[in-house]
Amino acid sequence: MDQPPQAGPQPTHPQAGPQPYSPHGPAYQPYPGPYAYPMPPAPQPYARQPYPQTNPFPPYTPSPTLSERLGKEGAGSRLLAWVGGAVTLLGVVLLLVLAVQRGWLGPLPRVLVGAVFGAALVGAGAWLHRKPAARTGAFALAATGIATLYLDAIAATSLYEFLPILAGLAVGLVTAVGGLLLAVMWNSPLLASSVVVACGVCAPVITQGFTPELMTFLLIIQIATVPVQLRRSWWSLSLTSAIPPLTASLIGTVLHTQSTAVAIVTGAVSVALSLIMLHRKENEPTLLAVLAVAPLPVLAAAVVLPKTQAALLAGAVAVVLVATWPFVRGQAGTVAGVAGLVAALQATVTEFDGGAVLLGEAVALAFAARYTKNRFALGGSLAFAVIGGLVAIVVDVTPALLVVPRLHLTADLRAALAAAALMLGAAIALTWAAVRLEVLKPSKLLPWLPGGLAALYGAAGLVLCAALLAVPGRSGFLLGHALITVSWTVAALIMLLRGIAVVALRVVGLVLVAAAVAKLVLFDLAALDGLARVGAFLGAGLVLLLAGSRYARMVASR
Template identity: 55%
Template sequence: MPPHAYPAAPPPPTAGGWGPPPVPHWTPAPPPPPGPTLFDRLAKDGAGSKLLAWVGGAVTLLGVVLLLVLAVQRGYLGPLPRVLGGAALGGALVGLGLWLHRTPAGRTGAFALAATGIAVLYLDVIAATSIYEYLPGGGGLAAGLLIAGGGLLLALRWDSAALAIGVVAACALCAPVLTQGFTPLLVAFLLVLKIAASPVHLKRDWPWLAVTAGVPPLIASVLVINRADELTLAGISLLAAVIGVAAAVLTVKVRPDDVTALALAVGSPLPALLTTAVLDRRLGAGVAGAVAVLMLALWAAGRRSLPGNFAAAVGGVGVFALFQATALALDGGTRAAVVLAEALVLAFLAKVLASRGPLLGSLVFGVIGTLLTLGTAVPPRLLLDEPWRADTAGFLVSGVLTALVLGVLAVVLPWVASGLGVLGRHPFPWVVAGVVLLYAAAGVVLCGALLVSQDVTGFLFGHSIVTVSWTVAALVLLVRGIDRKSLRVAGLVLVGAAVAKLLLFDMAALDGIARVLAFIGAGLVLLTAGTRYAKLVATRRISADS
């Protein structure tokens, strides 16, 4: 045995003696037992009684509705006996449900009877308001709110989601028959159901109640389009949006993870935005603007107190509504300038709030505004063709303002994005921003030159100024980029662009003194740039060596 060598320690003993420890045997978890099938559910004790009770309630309610319609068509009894008879039947059904609920064995029937009775009372109020006009619109809605609220409070007391959903669903499905189709009054009665259901949904996590109460008024708001005057339609759509968003905000305050609240917050304003397609242009812009103010104010006020996904969704709807209002209110070059100005405001808002949400909205508005600029305000033909033959002074002033705002946005948006850590080291976004900035600067110069001299002279001298200005900008970038690689690269690229413009465009398009000025001016600037830049680089090397 070599020196300092010791025998290896024996392995630890196992149950069968000395040897390696046993490897544990892995056994897969047993699969979960299959859920009950539909046959199993129907075969349960009491399943048939529940089904019969609710089907009987639905059939009874449908019979009452058909009786009211038939009584009107054939003149059975008089209007007042019909209303009083419906109220008596509804009250009797509710009373019978209360009596049955005293014993556990009768509660299934009690839920169905109470839901049917409350629905009969609510529909009786709709008939008294819509068909017989015994109640004014406001009085009928108030009575409906009392009945629906009482029924839903009863469901809350009995802790029965089925009763609450049954009441709301029955009233919502049968109401269009008594209002003779989709009318503003129907939307109002459906909104009453939504208002009555909101406190119950806040108290209990019954998502299907929120869906059952929230979806019908939104659908009715869309279907009532072209069936009401414009002011009534605008008011109803905005009221539906406010009520739906308010209910969503209250719900998400109580239950931040409630998905139905998020869906209602996004869906409630959509009917109002859809109605703008049939409204007068100014009225439609006002409706979309009101939705934008509502949603953006909610986003600004609840950015830190509301859940992140909820606030982002609200802000997104607000930004879309803002764009829709702008598109409806304005046209032509004015629209492009305002959209770009809104993008600029959103970019500064993102900087102040250090939030990426407004930055995304600014980017979207910026892209749309740039496309509008290229299409209407500062089209490419203005820079390449002979625009002085057709363009008016107003068009050129709009072009100057639009191009100026576009140039500012091309600088501010990358600056804000870089400050928020969105832009990395990839050069593509910076190249795009640089191209947009060059186009905007050329638009400002060309439109301004044509305003001074709206003929061929203004066009030619405008292009010569553009070429010289590009070389000046390249000089500034090179001087400022002594210590920054990105600025040096941008300056050299701009030099190449200026030279390419000189050879490919100015040589062919410009004439006479304009061409001479472009070449001499650009040449002198490039010569100065080269001399100055070389001196700065040499000075920097001497300082580094010493």
């Protein structure tokens, strides 16, 4: 008989069936036994970190108002100290002048009293500077004392005539250098600027006018500030040291109290010092401003000279400044070049009566701007072209010349012919250079309008003046206007043919067609007679027919 199965342990097997879903895959089952490895930790999902919210622009902090500045602690003491120093310095000036008027003491005692008083003020300022709480008064006392010593040197030289010029210059230079060294030691641009301003304001009172001696002392101060300006970025010192000599030179030129040589030296020193300091501190706004106004004394002196001398002096300034344009780096060269263009404009207007030379310079500047890729030169060309064009319309190619038939002198017609040709050339050269430099976009039509009108006026004047020179009198006038109408239609044909792919040229050509038709109906029909009228209508009509057919074929073939 069969035996029943024996009871006992049965082998176990994993049950088949669906397993629960896990996002990290099936669970790892360690191998059973003593050498089982631990299950690695499941990877954690990526936690996105919040992006830090930062503001790249610092918060706007408004500058304190005048009332807030005066309300700060110590503002009242500083104001009182500096006002007291200014009043004291003015009292010293009045004392020196009054001593001369009343005959008090002699020249030597006056000089010694001023020197002792100034040295005492400087000594008191140095003593107070040792205490931080009293340094406001120390700065004011030292500035008053240094200015007193400098004014005493000026009085001893030009007012009392106690010191010769060279000795007075030496004393003034030593005083200015000492004051500036003290300002550097104390790191006080306010002290340095105050000394320079005080000397610049009070010195004309001592010298009793804007004399060459005054200019010499003021230039000494300006030169003495150069080492400080090269080491420290004190923009206030750059401005305060340049303004007194330039202003005094302008006033002296207007009042005729100094020669042209003084103005030339003043302008040359200011330009040279500005360029030297701009070589170290490139694109400093204050120094650029000084460089821009430095030629003013020379240009003002040129105004009061005779015509030829004035033109030569302004032209020399223009040549020097424009020559520095390519060789000076940064914005300094641009400022010098623009100042040179202003001087060239003054020289041209002074020497020449018409606008032809200005228009010729505009053409030259347009080519220079194109090949040097200088937009400032392009702006100068535009300025010369506008001024020269207006002068030419008033003086050379007048509207009466274009519409009134009458006899003209041959010299006047030649001048008008040259001005008209240069007006046309300036309009074309400016437009070409502006497009090449991407200043004028072909898609924008409005900026093309002034240049087109100028070219149209110049072309009309050129054709009419040439006809009057060839055939004088009314016959030349009629012939010239017939040729003008035909030339406008020919120019319109060229514009249309060239403007197949350029919208601006196409629009200009159509406007020129409208202008030619308007001239035919409004002017030629009434002003011309005989063959001139017939020739204008026939010539313009044939050109327009040719233009229409040719333009239609080119448009159809695209």
